[in-house]
Amino acid sequence: MNAETEMKEKISGMRSKSPDEKEVGQVLSIRSYGRAAEDEDRVIDPVLSHSDNMLLADIGYKPELARHFSTFQVFGVAYSIMGLLPSVASVLGTALSAGPAGAIWGWVIAGVGIESIGIAISQLGSSCPTSGGLYYWSNYYAPEKYRSFISFLVGNTNSMALVGALCSVDYGFAEELLSVVVIGKDGDYDVTPAKTYGVFVACVFSHILLTCAASKDCARLQTVSSVANTSLILLFIIALPIGASPNFKDAATIFGKMENFSNWPTGWQFVLSWMPAIWTIGSFDSCVHMSEEAHNATKAVPIGIIGSISACYVLGFVVLVVTCACLQTNNINDDIIGTKFGQPMAAVIYDALGKKWAMALMVLICVCQFMMGASILTAISRQIWAFSRDNGLPFSFWIRRVNQKLSVPINAVWTGGVIAIVLGLLCLIGSTAANALFSLAIAGNYFSWATPILLSMTTGKSKFRPGPFYLGKFWSPLISWFAVAFAAFIIIMVMFPTDQNPGKSDMNYTCVITPGIWILSSLYYWIYAHKVYHGPRKTIEDESEVSYEQNLNMTAEDGLQKEKLKTTLGL
Template sequence: MAEESKHDAGRRGSITGVAEGLSSEDDAAVLAKLGYKQELRRNFSAIEVFGIAFSIMGLLPSIASTLAYSLPAGPTGLVWGWFVASGFIFIVGLAMADLGSAMPTSGGLYWWTHYFASPAARNPLSFLVGYSNTLGLVGGLCSIDYGFALMFLSVIVIARDGEWSPSDGIVYVVFMCTVLLHAVLASTLSKVMGKLQTVFVVANFVLILITIIALPVGRAGERNDGKFIFGTTGNLTTWPTGWAWFLSWLSPIWVIGAFDSCVHMSEEASNATKAVPMGILFSIGSCWLFGFIICIVIAACINPDIEAVVGTVYGQPMAQIYYDAVGKKGALALMSLLFIVQFLMGLSILVAASRQSWAFSRDGALPLSSFFRKISIRMGYIPFRAVWGCAFLALILGLLCLIAPAAAAALFSLAVAGNNVAWGVPIFCRLVWGEKKFKPGPFYTGALSKPIGWTAITFLVFGIMLAMFPVGGPNPTPDTMNYTVVVNCTVWGGSLLYYFIDARKWFTGPKVTLNENDLSEEQQQAIREEGLVVEGLPAAAESVEGVEDVDVDKKV
């Protein structure tokens, strides 16, 4: 009884200072163990956490936005490229679900990196991951809203029978208005944002259902056979055919690239240790299955002259596919539904991006952190300033679309490269340095955890490499160059340069305190060996006889 009372007292102490009504005691205690008080209101249920990831992925609009990556490899690139790459993405999701269940916090990726990395590497790596993840999410917002602008304008082009085409300036104006509207909605709809995710998911499935019925019906006498769908290889690039097929993976890699939003929403999720891994795996699994079905339907109903579809006057291959199947009026209706769902995607990813930015500001890592980390109680306990900060950064990055089509395409692969680094580094750190410190949560892959982790890292490195390649061929011109390598290397190199020149003087990583009762003896010993000061545990210098000059000022 005495031991139980001690545990209860410690548990009550772990949630001291939590604002009343923001969270359940269990969720607040889990967050307190990671060193943070509850500041955001937990408005999201498990299904709504899944909903925000799935709605950001916006399966059909995202596939439509990235057909230019998959169609050049022919039907096999579209269909099998989707299936194989999605399987690898699911493996990445399993590795991240292990971590998300064990340590659910809005800044999860850079928090995990700092916790698991070696003492010498933890601060710079955490700094790099935080900036890469922030850039990746804002880049995702840019690419989604840029895709929305193209879809919206394609409806006007269809209505005018292809006799008008928008300039880059017009595309940017539509993009700018979209980003600003998303910021307004993300700021004012906080109390119902969780419930809206269910609406967004339903809208996605309605659009999928309409499309997989309308296309086969509209092309009833002209559908392609199974050999064309599953066995026909194409190559509209100057790369070797095999490499063109690998480049088709960029479509699923970009589409199924928002599952980490579940992690960023973890401090607003009820029962986060189960809701976060469920959201990650259900969102990836749903996209894997339904995306495969969509790709098969598109391959069955597409004009066999794929080059003509890719080069359509409507500026959007999906618009041409709809037009060929259901005519002008049907294409207008379906493209309108498509861009509406794409618009909802942008709203959801801005919410997720603002939570990552807020969490990083909470630990003092972003410029003007003291300004952006403020929570607006009046607006419903949301990071109002971080929402608008992400929106304005997106408007700046969106200026790439004024340079050239290839620069605009960098908005898509920018998100891929930025997020792959942010996902891969904490998984690597856990496997190499932090396995003894890892305490599994309710979801855990057990003995398969290590091979899953290494497979995930290999795939993520390959994905970064893919995102850097010019998609058209090995001899790019300034107009066809892939500028992702320039943008991302500037961010990665710049953030590390910033760290070593200045930030190393003040950035100490997340401010976390752990209680000795939360750790096994093996984990306590591993932490002591790192020279870390943990609440309730003696410092390494005090507990290890004969050890001198240990840095006991570090905290995890």
């Protein structure tokens, strides 16, 4: 009896499964995803496969990035990108477009749908953690005839949506920073599109340089950013009521006063007020894109996604209630939405706390918003790197290069940053065109999230193998179908303009940009990309390439887990 046969019998002969043996079962299910596992006669070494890198190798990819991200830091990537208070500040005008009640109840309702998408994505990420997760899963679950095209479309859309999110975050930063200048000059400062774009470009360049730092430094930044964002929220919900006291809005106004500052019907304007939650609690797929740098990725990814969504959902509700309670004016449209400061949150803080406190808090908001941009560029670079690894982008041979010393795909970082600068030229048209950057991120991401969820429940239903996080045969499909329906509705909703009869100044360019990306991606695929892109490709040729002794990314913790599993199996 050889060693492999003996190992098989030891595993199959066990009467009950310990937690370690469940990990072995997870490995054996993950093998079905990878091209490296196409040979069904090949026996996977469960001791080696217990490590994250061996799970990745069994999917078919050679590990190239060091695993410096803890579970908290994976959570921190998404939580930092959401950057609750800076994000709410960026879209507060939209939130209040249906009055205080519209802002609060819009957040509550939209949050339920977002949580359902997060749960569905978490189940896919727990089952098969890889940086290119969304397009990888789409390829695996799609029908054979269309899988490469669908995967290519999802990969391109997700990449551009993340870039759009970076644009919207850094554009929000530029607006917030310039609002500080306006406050400092008592409104005697003209904020032009050119000035806004200049600050935006400087911000993106600084993020490029910051993200090119070593992977372990980027991991530490997520911890710092998470603590900073939470501290800022606590400062805000304590300081603002103190300054606004005793002039608070009553509960009937906060939770029951629905207004309409547009020419849409009030019901539809209330639906449009969901946008702040939809934009703020987004980009949680960044946890998926960091999975090849995370310890225990099958558990870290779902914890990061669901944890970040839940934290922002609850804290966001508190922030909005405090903000609406502390409004010092009854004329929200003119004094808050149309404020001379160019930033509604700046007006709210200024009215409640005065000039000095308004400047101080807005500076702190800017700092946290800046860290948001650094976090999202980190996620963008990993998505772009993963997609180029599979030849999904032009110049993939250059983009996919990794700086082994820093464990950073530096070329992918620069690619994402430069595309953001080009796309950010919309800022020069004006604020309405710049708002398309917000909607582009939403429409693209929701399409990229919904596609693999839908495919995993239809054409690829028989292929799905649950990971450690799975809600069972009843709740899992129920939540996933609700998530797909919600995503479809949101994609349509974000295409609508802010006015019933839009002109050049209030046109929603999302209905042009997002379908344009889909059309251009399709044309590029059929003209050229189909020759080089055939879905996720096998980058590891031999199992020995990631043997325990040669695995450069293996940590001391992995070694301890290996010995523990050896003992369990009696090896």
